[in-house]
Amino acid sequence: MYTEKVMDHFANPRNVGEIENADGVGEVGNAKCGDIMKIYLKIDNDVVSDVKFKTFGCGAAIATSSMATELIKGKSISEVEKLTNKAVVEALGGLPAVKVHCSVLAEEAVKAALADYYTKIGRDTSSLNTCDGCCGACGSHDHGDH
Amino acid sequence: MDAERLVYVDNAATTKVSKSVIDAMMPYFHTHYGNPSSELYGMGREARVALEKARLGISEMLGCEPGEVFFTSGGTEADNWAIKGIAESAKKAGKGNHIITSKIEHHAVLHTLERLEKQGFEISYLDVYDNGIVRAEDLEKAIKPETILVTVMFANNEIGTIQPIKELAEISHKHKIPFFTDAVQAVGKLDINIKELGIDALALSGHKLHTPKGIGALYVRKGLKFPNLIEGGGQEKGRRSGTENVAGAVALEVALRESLGDKEGREKVRAMRDYLAENLSKIPYSRINGDMKNRLVENLNVAFEFIEGEGLIMLLDMVGICASTGSACSTSSLEPSHVLRALGLPHEICHGSLRISLSSENTMEEMDYIIEKVTWAVGRLRSMSPLYEKLLESQKTEQ
Structure with missing residues (x-):
């Protein structure tokens, strides 16, 4: 069962779309696994001035993407670096255990977009600990409280 | 939402439970609510009569004998009983340990087979190709001297494809192997005559046919050896003890009749x-x-x-x-x-x-x-x- 917050973000997703000439674009997941998230960032003076997403995936995948964009919009990139999947889950009022991987994917998508931006401006990306794999294919993630 | x-x-x-099914069930909740085993007084006998009438009606519609129909709690129970029962009997008789099924069975069948696999049975899964239908010649090829059961569903629950049951049963019998079919999606939707098709065991469920959840049946051909499911007061010929779901059995008969007639x-x-x-x-x-x-x-x-x-x-x-x-x-x-x-x-x-x-x-x-x-x-x-x-x-x- 999904919480009301999840249903709200699924039914009325925030920040859906693309940003032309985005400063950072990150895409994670793959179609085989059933989830792909793509995040576009616009960054001005180290602040996320705009963010958009596109997601192929289940209700939780869409809701976590939407919530992740809401959590980082208007935030400084140092704050965005600290985004965790747990924060996304908490903001949604919880997720069913089998859907927690969606929040991990949302975190990864944001980090991948940030890494893309860092690469473009020649900044070190090691602090981001990104991955572009299929969720579940690697066991290194903290999947939150199951 | x-x-x-x-x-x-x-x-x-x-x-949805149909109005006519509810009407047919109601007397067995508050008028004829006796226990079918309490045959010494009228109310018990009324319940017994209703139960056996339902069994007879179902057997006539499916083309088998009333004594071959055992009421269960639903399709899943019937699937479990038939498959585990036939496997257990084969094991006891010192026969083989090989079972053939299809790749598109319901989980009630697949997970039962997985459990048997852990107990030493070997399972072969027939392909369904791009149209979702098993090919009879593949069954012929899959049969081994150790094969003790062929179980292929009548119609699939996700894509609705109907399997060539008669051919599959014929091939199984040629090799003296019992043929079981999970017919939960097919009964009431297709004209099924068990004897003509040569089926040895068949599972069906009521709630796919507008009865309440909690009633189903297993047909088992007379003479096919299989163990009791539940021990107790000896109901269902001692095969499945426990006070019978009289209203459910009545519902199943009415629902099946309505579905086949429509x-x-x-x-x-x-x-x-x-x-x-x-x-x-x-x-x-x-x-x-x-x-x-x-x-x-x-x-x-x-x-x-x-x-x-x-x-x-x-x-x-x-x-x-x-x-x-x-x-x-x-x-x-x-x-x-x-x-x-x-x-x-x-x-x-x-x-x-x-x-x-x-x-x-x-x-x-x-x-x-x-x-x-x-x-x-x-x-x-x-x-x-x-x-x-x-x-x-x-x-x-x-x-």
Whole structure:
């Protein structure tokens, strides 16, 4: 069962779309696994001035993407670096255990977009600990409280 | 979610209990509520008579003997009982340990077989090819001296494909192997004569036919050795003890009779299904899963590329449509439907499947509503799908 917050973000997703000439674009997941998230960032003076997403995936995948964009919009990139999947889950009022991987994917998508931006401006990306794999294919993630 | 209207098209999951079934059951709740085993007084005898009348009616409609019909709590119990029972009997008799089934069985069969596998049985899974139908010659090839059971479903729950039961039973018998079929989706929908088809055991369920949940039956051919399911007061010829679900048995008989008798309803359902199939196929990048000819008239299964089925079902729920999907995300396993995978479909396509299963209560007007809303929902999910975005970009560069 999904919480009301999840249903709200699924039914009325925030920040859906693309940003032309985005400063950072990150895409994670793959179609085989059933989830792909793509995040576009616009960054001005180290602040996320705009963010958009596109997601192929289940209700939780869409809701976590939407919530992740809401959590980082208007935030400084140092704050965005600290985004965790747990924060996304908490903001949604919880997720069913089998859907927690969606929040991990949302975190990864944001980090991948940030890494893309860092690469473009020649900044070190090691602090981001990104991955572009299929969720579940690697066991290194903290999947939150199951 | 609240929606102004409700369109229920998930009748392969369960059905609404029909008014006539409720009316037929009611006396056994508050007038003839006796225990069928209390035959010394009238009320008990009334219950016994009702129970046996229901058994007789069901056996006549299915073409078997009343003594071969055992009431159960539903299809899953009947599947478990038949498969484990036949396997146990074979083991006791020192026969082989090989069982043949299909790749598209219901989990009630597949998970029962997985358990037997852990106990030393070997299971072979027949292919269903891209049309979702087992080929009889493959069964012939799969049979070994150790084979003790062939179990293939009558009709599939996800894609509605009907299996060549008569041929499969004939081949099994040629090799003196019992043939069991999970006919939960087929009974009441197809004309089934057990003796003519040569079936040794068959499972059926009531709640797919407008009875309440909690009643089903197992047919077992007289003479086929199989153990008791539940020990106790000796009900169901000692095979399955426990006070009988009299009202449920009555409901099952009435529901089966109504379903088999409603030829007009079946044709109406076929027309609605074909109309849906034709119009949903007009959505670009869609495909119908499973054979359209050898298929239950109630069933339609369509896959839409670039989207994921759970989201589709959730959007349809927002507009009052109850349907289902074989998407991974609708299950706890995160693996898409084994049935769609068995058709050879890639994961990406399995994820975007929609199953619609009709009943004669649905209307043509509802079909128009479904077509409109599915088109809307697919479009909406595609508009936020990075896969669809990629497709559009690749089309742009080609031009």
